Amino acid sequence: MSPDDRRSTTSEYGVLGVRDVDFTLDRFPPARDLASLVERHWLVSWELPAGREASVTLLPHPCVNLVLDGGRLAVSGVGRDRFTYVYRGAGRVFGVKFRPGGFLPFLGRPLADITGAVLPAEQLWGPSASGLATEMTAAARVERMIELVESFLRARWPAEDPQVELVGRIVAALLHDRDITRVEDVSDRFAIPPRTLQRLFARYVGVSPKWVLRRYRLHEAAAVLAQEQDRPWADVAAELGYFDQSHFIRDFTAAIGLTPVAYAQACRRREAPVSA
Template identity: 70%
Template sequence: MPTDRLGQTRQLATTSEYGVLGVRDIDFTLERVPVSPDLSSLVERHWLVSWALPPGRRASVTLLPHPCVNLVFDRGQLAVSGVGSARFSYTYEGVGRVFGVKFRPGGFLPFLGAPVAELTDQVRPLSALWGADAAAMAAELGAATDLDALVAVAERYLRAHWPGPDPETARVGRIVRALLHDREITRVADVCERFGITPRSLQRLFHRHVGVSPKWVLRRYRLHEAAARLAEGTSGTWTEVAVELGYFDQSHFIRDFTQAIGLTPVAYAAACQARQAPLSA
């Protein structure tokens, strides 16, 4: 079992480190820390985006979402953000921060008690689930002075609302880890064969627990890596990226990449190399 930078034992990742499009850490800082071990079965990590821009200047960041539900504290409001199916941009100015708790794919179902697909492309107030505790948590997060304090508040409320076990959660986690890490899995049929599940049962499982299809998750993870490698300029040609990520048909890779990112692989790599904002939602 791997250990994080704080020396805590944590589970294998079920979401990538990618998702910010273009060249990262321009005008903002992104910090990620793993959750405490007792919460790691359902929660992947905490994150904090912060910025300090001079007066009169605005900036934006574009993200390609993970197949995860997040609790997001932004501008004093605490919300549940479901899986986003498309890229989106966030515009910011002045001095500010956004704090979040990223659940594992499938990890929010025990808290929600309903199909996670109901939250896909939705943002809802946490108060709909936690009532008055959501307002109390938001007040404490607003008063927190640093990331450690934010994490301490979030984890205290997570423990207070920790749900009972769901027998399918661990199974979903194993499947998602394989989609993220195993390059031999290139099709949904490979997942069905590996885990002994029918395509229809797999679709139902992901609809209920993850909120998007297994094909969507597999494609999104591969596109995250492709965008990151092209942005870093460490990938060789985009043709080589396509092959290494399991695309046997380069035209499919170009189509998927352009649809998700908004630019062709060549245009995206060129924009990143010039350190230009390559796109917006």
């Protein structure tokens, strides 16, 4: 794994099932001077025949997103549960995905306060957020949308918080390091007592380190089973650090909505396997 890969604090997984051909998901890196807090920009776009609708189900990352949808700009806290987005006609949704912990300096209070919540951006930035939404909606090209939102964030860039960098290093380890299978492994590696680690994550990420670790492993499990439907799920579980098969089945079913076997079968049939 290259040093650049190590810097990533979120995976590219999260879309459940065999990816629908009716929409396009594009990802764009942030400007270098914003990369300490922003993981990436993303754009989902679609164009369907009249009278037809489609949907996509996602399993959220432990990140805050700034989302432009339907001409409105919103701050979306970490979502605990999968959700389904239904789309019709032609349209697009643009987002800024902040690194885990990267939005706290903008919010100025614990991220746990907005976990599971979606707030109008005006609550944080006032009428200027409405103006940004209008300008971005009118932009024909995604490059212009990125330029507008990055200028907006630069003008409101918060003071540096060294805890954000620490949280980023911990989350990157949870994402990339297969030797980490328990929260205790994190505490040992970073010399942070478990209770202190829990408080740090509640404030900066909005969910617990155990939740983050489990979510990233389940993202990978769902991606592997969608792409390689004949892979024995027990092998997938073991590769991801699940040595208790019943534990894996329980976690997977709770997050995805189907057992590993049923999920792989649905993907093999190219069905929409789950919905929220």
